[in-house]
Amino acid sequence: MTQTIQSQSDDREIKPAILRGWRRRCPSCGQGPLFSSYLKVRDECPVCSAHMSHHRADDGPAYLTILIVGHLMAPLMLWTFFEFEPDPLLVFAVFTVGCVGLSLYLLPRLKGLIVGLQWAKRMHGFASDTA
Template sequence: MARDTVAEENERDLKPAMLRGWSRRCPSCGQGPMFSSYLKVRDECPVCQEHMSHHRADDGPAYLTILIVGHIMAPLLLWTFFTFEPDPLVVASIFTVGCVALSLYLLPRLKGAIVALQWAKRMHGFGGRTA
């Protein structure tokens, strides 16, 4: 029974944490900025001092970004090309800019969400244990 009580006290809500991460805020307090630059995660939150340097986001955000951008832009590209029949160079130029812009928008948000997921699930050192 005591073990269940401890587990309940240490529960971290996944959805609010990931929403905070998506907005590039600390998953713990939601106030401090998670990043010190475009994709550099701070060592610790300047507001609540939550330690974040041990995250392991690695290539996950990049893979998710490619997956989402590809699934949005590829059908849109085909629909535009066959419906309006524009010059291929115009289509390539417009969709290149669109893919880059969407990727630059999604990448830090997905990285924040993945770091927040790791924090909420106590993965990779976020559990508070020193082992």
Template sequence: MADHSTNAADSIVERETKPAILRGLRRRCPNCGDGALFEGYLKVADSCPVCHEEYHHHRADDGPAYLTILIVGHILAVLMHFLWSQFRPDPLVFATVLTIVCVGLSLYLLPRLKGMIVAIQWARRMHGFGGKS
């Protein structure tokens, strides 16, 4: 006797990850790309003002901070090596320039990486994003 039951996973529409990531990096809704993902600098909105996709159940946690540290650290390591080997700046100038670059780059990357992580969770239906297709 054949089993005619349908699997719930078969009826779920697949969400493309790459467009969602690009939208998240722009701090936009991973679903429609038009609505703002954040209410403030890092506060994720409860839902999209355009398509009403809910975000309140996201779990970005410390992931964006770890990625920011990883990226900024690698950029600064190369920059430190290049600046020191080519120009031998005064240590105070060296530290000041690198501090400004570090803080500026961190402030720029952090919300974008958080948007990317929320978008990946949305695309992969993680942490409550799988409720509707």
């Protein structure tokens, strides 16, 4: 059983691919939309016809979203609660809206980032693409 070993020079540029994914654009051309709905990755880019169905983002974006939101909001919530001593129900209401809003903002962007990274590193089925 032989495996194809690729050198570092075969890798695509990571930074542009990640930034395109963050902007929810095709990591190959940067023009076409990456998603057909909120989190559904298109099978193919409508602009450059790059196949995107190979991605395996799975739980990575959700994990990263929880990690980022938790590390931003938990200390802020504790500081607010002890510094200003507001009503606990007010803290709960404000930070619930903040956590949900930040999560909804970050989730598709982090999924695009992961798809862009997979495309740039030729992971999964992206190795057979020509672009």
